[in-house]
Each structure stands twice: as C-alpha cells, then as structure tokens.
Amino acid sequence: MGEFSMTNETYILGIETSCDETAVAIVKNGTEVISNVVASQIDSHKRFGGVVPEIASRHHVEQITVVLEEALTESGLNWEDIHAITVTEGPGLVGALLIGVNAAKAISFAKQKPLVGVHHIAGHIYANRLEQEFDFPLLALIVSGGHTELVLMKEHGSYEVIGETRDDAAGEAYDKVARMLELPYPGGPQIDRLASEGEVTIDFPRAWLEEDSYDFSFSGLKSAVINKIHNAKQRGETLKNEDIAASFQASVVDVLSTKTLKAAKQYNVKQVIVAGGVAANNGLRTVLKEKFSSTNIPLLIPPLHLCTDNAAMIAAAGTIAYEKGARSGLDLNGNPSLLLK
Amino acid sequence: MYILAIDTSNQVLGVAIMKNDELVGEVITNVAKNHSVRLMPAIDRLMNEVNMTPDQIEKIVVAKGPGSYTGVRIGLTTAKTLAWTLNIPIVGVSSLEVLAYQGRFFESYICPFFDARRGLVFTGLYKWKENKLQLVGEECNMLFEEWLDTLVNKNEKVLFLSPDMNKHYEMIKAKLGDLAIIPENMYQIAKPSHLALAGSHYEAEDTHALAPNYLRLAEAEDKWLKAQKGKSKNA
Numbered sequence: 126m127g128e129f130s131m132t133n134e135t136y137i138l139g140i141e142t143s144c145d146e147t148a149v150a151i152v153k154n155g156t157e158v159i160s161n162v163v164a165s166q167i168d169s170h171k172r173f174g175g176v177v178p179e180i181a182s183r184h185h186v187e188q189i190t191v192v193l194e195e196a197l198t199e200s201g202l203n204w205e206d207i208h209a210i211t212v213t214e215g216p217g218l219v220g221a222l223l224i225g226v227n228a229a230k231a232i233s234f235a236k237q238k239p240l241v242g243v244h245h246i247a248g249h250i251y252a253n254r255l256e257q258e259f260d261f262p263l264l265a266l267i268v269s270g271g272h273t274e275l276v277l278m279k280e281h282g283s284y285e286v287i288g289e290t291r292d293d294a295a296g297e298a299y300d301k302v303a304r305m306l307e308l309p310y311p312g313g314p315q316i317d318r319l320a321s322e323g324e325v326t327i328d329f330p331r332a333w334l335e336e337d338s339y340d341f342s343f344s345g346l347k348s349a350v351i352n353k354i355h356n357a358k359q360r361g362e363t364l365k366n367e368d369i370a371a372s373f374q375a376s377v378v379d380v381l382s383t384k385t386l387k388a389a390k391q392y393n394v395k396q397v398i399v400a401g402g403v404a405a406n407n408g409l410r411t412v413l414k415e416k417f418s419s420t421n422i423p424l425l426i427p428p429l430h431l432c433t434d435n436a437a438m439i440a441a442a443g444t445i446a447y448e449k450g451a452r453s454g455l456d457l458n459g460n461p462s463l464l465l466k
Numbered sequence: 467m468y469i470l471a472i473d474t475s476n477q478v479l480g481v482a483i484m485k486n487d488e489l490v491g492e493v494i495t496n497v498a499k500n501h502s503v504r505l506m507p508a509i510d511r512l513m514n515e516v517n518m519t520p521d522q523i524e525k526i527v528v529a530k531g532p533g534s535y536t537g538v539r540i541g542l543t544t545a546k547t548l549a550w551t552l553n554i555p556i557v558g559v560s561s562l563e564v565l566a567y568q569g570r571f572f573e574s575y576i577c578p579f580f581d582a583r584r585g586l587v588f589t590g591l592y593k594w595k596e597n598k599l600q601l602v603g604e605e606c607n608m609l610f611e612e613w614l615d616t617l618v619n620k621n622e623k624v625l626f627l628s629p630d631m632n633k634h635y636e637m638i639k640a641k642l643g644d645l646a647i648i649p650e651n652m653y654q655i656a657k658p659s660h661l662a663l664a665g666s667h668y669e670a671e672d673t674h675a676l677a678p679n680y681l682r683l684a685e686a687e688d689k690w691l692k693a694q695k696g697k698s699k700n701a
C-alpha cells in the first residue's frame with residue numbers, strides 16, 4: 126500500500142538561483158503550476174545600477190530555505206509526493222548557481238530523490254508549456270539580459286541553437302542604453318515605456334550579418350546610440366530621450382522579429398515561442414504579433430510573470446528531462462557557461 | 467544524538483559524525499579542489515561507511531566562516547537545506563573557534579587566523595577557562611601587523627593557528643619572538659570533529675536566519691557606503 130500510486134501524476138520541484146531571483150516551484154506533469162515562489166532582489170541591486178554577483182549570492186543563501194518552505198507549504202504536498210528535484214545548473218552567475226545546486230543536492234540526499242540539472246534557457250522555453258501544449262517542430266526566440274538565441278526544437282527535450290548573439294545580448298544593449306539615458310535600473314522596461322511615448326526619428330543600424338545567418342549582433346547598435354548622444358551634446362543639440370528609445374527599440378525589434386519570421390518559415394515550424402525577460406517588452410510583443418498575424422504560425426508569448434526568471438519553468442523543463450531518464454549525481458556543480466543541448 | 471558536522475569554509479573540506487560524546491567518523495582533505503563538487507559525495511560516502519541513513523541525523527553543525535565567501539556559502543546552503551528538509555536543529559560555529567580547538571591543552575592565548583588578502587586577516591583571540599573555550603574580545607578583520615602589535619602588548623605566550631601560516635610566519639616571529647608558539651602543519655588545520663564538539667555545546671538556531679559569518683561587507687557595498695559618506699560630507 127502507498128508504494129504504488131493509482132495516478133500517473135508527476136510532481137517535480139524546481140529551484141532557480143542563476144541570477145538575482147531566489148525561486149522554488151512545484152509543477153505537476155510538466156504543465157500545471159502547483160506553487161511558484163520568487164524572492165526578487167531587485168531592490169538590493171538598484172543602488173549599484175546592476176546585479177552585483179557577491180550580493181546576489183549573499184541574498185540567495187539567506188533566502189533559499191525560506192523560499193523552499195513557502196513553495197512546499199503553498200503546494201500542500203509532502204515530500205512523499207515529490208518525484209524529483211530539478212535545479213538550474215547553468216548558465217548564470219557561478220556563485221549564485223551554487224546556492225541552488227547545493228540546496229537541490231541536499232534535498233536529493235536527505236529525501237533520496239532523483240536529481241536533475243536543467244539548462245536555464247530550456248527553462249525559459251518550457252515556461253510556455255505551462256500555458257499551452259507544444260507542437261513540434263517549434264522555434265523559440267529567447268531574449269534576456271544574458272541571452273539572444275533562436276532555438277529549434279523537433280521534439281521534447283531536444284534543442285538546436287540555430288542563431289545566437291555574437292557579442293552583447295539584446296537585454297544587455299537595453300541596459301547599456303538605459304544607463305546612457307540615465308534611466309534607473311533595470312533599464313529595459315524604462316526604455317520600453319519611453320519608446321512608446323517617442324517617435325522613430327533616428328535611423329540606427331541593423332546588424333543583419335550574413336545572408337543565411339540567424340546570428341545576432343547588438344554591439345554596433347549600442348555604439349551608434351552612444352555616438353549619436355555624444356555628437357548631439359557636442360553640437361549643443363537636444364535629442365528627445367523618448368525618440369532615442371523608440372529608434373533604438375525599433376532597430377532591436379526589427380532584427381529580432383525579421384530573423385524569427387524567416388527562420389519560422391524556413392524550418393516550417395508549427396509554433397513560435399518567445400521567452401526570456403525581454404519577452405515582456407511591449408515593443409517586441411507588438412511587432413512580433415503583427416508580423417505573425419499574416420502567417421498561420423501560432424505565436425506564443427507567456428504572461429509576464431513567466432517571462433522573468435522563475436522556478437516553475439525549471440521544473441517544467443526538468444520534468445521532460447526526468448521523464449527521458451536524465452539524472453545528475455551528488456557531484457553536480459554550477460556551470461556558468463553550460464551549453465544548451 | 468547523531469550530529470553531522472560540515473566545514474567547507476576554507477581550503478579544508480571536513481565532514482564528521484558524532485554520536486553523543488563520541489566520534490563515529492571523520493573525513494578531511496586539505497587540497498585546493500572544488501567544495502561544491504565534493505561536499506555532498508563526501509557526506510554520502512561517510513554515512514555509508516558508518517552505516518547511517520540521512521533520517522538518522524539529529525543535528526547539523528556547520529562552520530559559518532570567516533573564510534572563502536563561496537566556500538562558506540556552499541557549507542551553509544548544504545547544512546541549512548539538510549536541516550530544513552530533515553526538520554532537525556542546526557548550529558553555526560565560527561570557523562575561527564573550530565580552529566582554536568587545536569589549542570585544547572594550551573594555557574595562554576590562542577590566536578586562530580585566516581589570510582584575508584592585502585595584509586588583512588580574519589582573526590580572534592581565545593583562551594581555555596574552566597574547561598571551556600572562550601572568545602576574549604571580538605572576532606575581527608584587520609591588518610595583521612596592527613593585530614600583532616596588540617598581542618605583543620599582552621606580553622604573554624600566544625599559540626598561532628592558521629592554514630595560511632607560511633605566508634605570515636616571518637612577521638609573527640619578528641614581532642613576538644619567543645612569545646609566539648607555532649606548531650606543525652597538522653595543528654594549523656580545522657578538524658570537523660572539533661566542529662561537531664563545539665556545536666554540541668550550542669542551542670539550535672533558526673534555520674532560515676542562520677547566515678554566514680563574513681566579517682566583512684561585500685566590496686560593492688563597502689564602496690557604495692564610502693561614496694555615500696563622501697556625498698554627505700560635500701553637501
């Protein structure tokens with residue numbers, strides 16, 4: 126009795142500490158959020174104008190058991206109900222990753238549960254499966270502070286990176302331009318807001334790269350924005366911040382959406398997924414929706430709380446890995462430059 | 467009562483299991499290798515060796531620093547999560563205190579320290595009184611040279627204990643001469659069994675609130691606070 130459950134339900138616990146959010150969640154069958162707790166450190170990093178790795182790690186170690194307890198209590202489940210412990214193995218800030226990884230290993234050991242390391246980007250993609258079932262092949266556009274990638278998936282748990290940034294991530298460019306405009310941290314949402322109030326008056330460059338490439342590059346655009354602001358200052362001209370933001374955003378969004386549409390058509394995908402923190406950007410959402418409305422390819426953009434870092438997405442991606450038989454040992458380590466495979 | 471003790475706060479990786487007042491098993495290495503990779507397997511192996519299962523652990527004791535920030539956090543995260551998951555009490559012990567246990571039979575001052583770069587050390591001063599190890603004055607992070615000057619003024623023998631002894635031996639001898647007692651290397655290294663013993667004397671702490679003993683602000687925070695002070699002076 127008790128050993129064999131009559132249901133085929135799988136409850137997976139996920140832990141995510143790759144940057145500045147301490148997050149724990151429990152997901153059922155890879156598709157249903159049972160609990161999802163995120164302790165954000167954004168206020169602690171604001172005064173430094175960006176995430177300070179040492180401070181992030183200090184917060185994680187103070188928060189981790191608090192967040193674990195909240196997620197377990199909120200779920201109403203017991204350890205006996207949980208099938209496996211999944212955790213972000215990388216990429217991310219190494220000191221931050223270590224907190225989640227070591228917490229996950231401690232639970233796995235204490236409760237003798239299987240342990241599965243998860244790629245952070247796989248998590249961002251699977252955030253969408255908490256809203257809608259996947260249809261393969263699918264294309265995922267991941268845009269965040271650390272990532273700009275196009276990933277092709279032919280089946281669950283299989284990831285082929287067909288394009289990625291060669292220099293800055295899109296989110297990084299947002300942060301740098303925001304700093305130039307002296308906007309408070311985090312800069313992305315601030316630029317998005319300003320852009321909606323401005324006009325595209327400046328023709329900033331678009332880095333298309335080679336004809337057949339799905340790679341991205343944003344460092345040239347970033348330099349162009351900086352030069353434009355400097356030159357205007359020297360000539361005593363005033364540019365409207367709203368217009369700079371709108372013009373900058375237009376360039377980023379144009380490249381992202383054009384390449385995504387082209388790849389979606391070339392690979393004949395049945396779904397396009399947008400994931401990562403920048404998926405919360407209104408400018409990007411609007412243009413993508415416009416471009417895909419003339420195709421019959423469904424576009425999935427998760428709700429805001431699933432775009433930013435959370436652990437439900439890790440548990441969702443981890444469920445697939447767990448079901449495919451992936452297991453990590455007690456020697457699992459945080460890997461800041463883990464590749465998506 | 468079974469106690470599991472964990473120390474990854476400095477280069478030494480140590481795990482010990484104590485039953486009531488007796489040592490059951492102890493693992494210790496003193497090599498520059500990754501604590502994150504090795505800690506949990508070390509615990510797992512030792513538990514296997516002594517035929518114990520995780521649910522038999524009744525108390526966790528962890529070395530909470532000072533030391534390597536990352537090392538301290540690996541130990542603390544593992545210890546806190548084990549304590550919370552198994553629903554058992556936890557105690558954090560200063561890594562300096564653990565090291566000071568190596569001076570169990572020394573009758574004068576004991577000075578454990580860890581190198582903290584740029585001439586600084588994490589240190590404290592201890593003494594055995596009535597069979598108890600007592601901290602005499604606060605633990606601190608200060609210039610070793612200044613610290614040694616205050617020790618010279620006591621004009622008593624001091625036992626120096628540190629895994630970073632090689633780097634500081636000359637200066638200690640120059641400042642304290644024969645007042646400085648410096649034992650062999652194996653006495654300079656914290657033992658997890660001493661950690662278990664130290665922890666057995668302490669009451670349980672709030673698992674969630676247990677935090678590292680960094681003895682120092684994060685660099686960014688330190689700079690920020692200095693900048694704020696500068697601003698208010700100029701204002």
Ligand SMILES: [Zn+2]
Pocket residue numbers: 245249269401402433434
């Ligand atoms: Zn992310």
